Amino acid sequence: MRVYVPLTLSGLAEAHRTGELGAGPLVAYAVTPALREWYLSDDVEELEYAALGRAALASLRLLAADAGAARRRVVVAADVPDGTASADPDRGLDPAALGEVRVTGAVPLAKAAAVHVDAADAEADVAAAAGALAAADAGDDDAQFVVDGAEGHELLWYATQEIPNLVGLGD
DSSP, X not given: OEEEEEEOHHHHHHHHHHSEEESSOEEEEOOOHHHHHHHTOOOHHHHHHHHHHXXXXXXXXXXXXXXXXXXXXXXXXXXXXXXXXEOOGGGTTOGGGTTEEEEOXXXXXXXXXXXXXXXXXXXXXXXXXXXXXXXXXXXXXXXXXXXXXXXTSOOEEEOGGGHHHHHHHXX
């Protein structure tokens, strides 16, 4: 099963150092039944893109909680064995939990298929969005507009062999 793990650049550096994305259980995003129902598409690529977007928002939340982290969203796409990732049935259609799964056990970095990271020109918008996230969550339309500004930036795709170069960005 393909999962999308939200991180920061410092989290990616830690994963590179330890060889794993997390010891588990960890929160990731995937194509879940609830995401399928919400997105109303049968196109697997579109659904995976939606799961990636949910993980990018979770990465933004990590940035909002860590003022010292480089202002770039990071998502690692990884393949985990079927059955190790499961959605919480009690949160099924909760808009905040769409696509969210819990992955049990460690996720080796070797299982990563790709890394998605914001470009340098997104940093100002991502920083503003991280600062506006709490107000957006509280219903402030102006703050939501700022958050949407970060979501307007496409995450760039990187091969896993490029991780050593990427983690140098976070130093």
